[in-house]
Amino acid sequence: MRYALLSDIHANLPALEAVLADVARRGVDGTYHLGDLVGYAPWPDETVRLLEAQGIAGVAGNYDSTVGLDYAHCGCRYEDARQEALSHESFEWTKAHTSGAVRASLAALPFRMDLRPLGGHTGGPKLILVHGAPTLNTLYWTEDRDDAFCLKMAEAAGARSGDLIAFGHTHLPWTREVGGIRFLNTGSVGRPKDRDPRAGYVIVEAEPAGMGVEFVRVDYDVARAADAIRASELPDEFAVYLETGGARLDPA
């Protein structure tokens, strides 16, 4: 079974369209999202509706659950007062420009999904899909977390050797195996932070011998997204962020 995993689209419709075209060209058995569908770009409704139109299910990112439930804060991290102000502007703009029906869809997203490529009639292996970590969708699971942290998360998730836990949230792709369990950060479709502006997603090939992981990057019309951000009341800094692949650090 081949799965396409898409995380952190963040209302970037041109990036999502390019990724879906690439997925269709390659061919997969299933496509799932790992949350953070909205925030930072001006197409929240269009992004959610396109995923729904294509039957792409997935889990709740911190941005989705906080917008959907009208929470006071998006659960994003920031490193200084300017980042905090930008983060707040984005959150308020997104809440004001997301329809009630789409907010209800965001609120209804599950926290976690499990896939069993060999079917539920066998014991495994399984792919566990979450946004941030198996305990919280706001927890940043960065590559520098040690093996003990990974195993603690695996235990919290009920993962066993041969399983895979996929997540996003940091917008930085990485993978490693600890204790026979594969940990996979899929990176970000619509707001990459690794200085590569191209949209990022992952194809997981689930074989009886193990899980193969392919990181994919796709060119998309960055200018269309950046121009739309500048034409909106969203901060212009978010356009620069897309143009530079997050070279300028600001909230995830």
Ligand SMILES: [Fe+2]
């Ligand atoms: Fe995100």
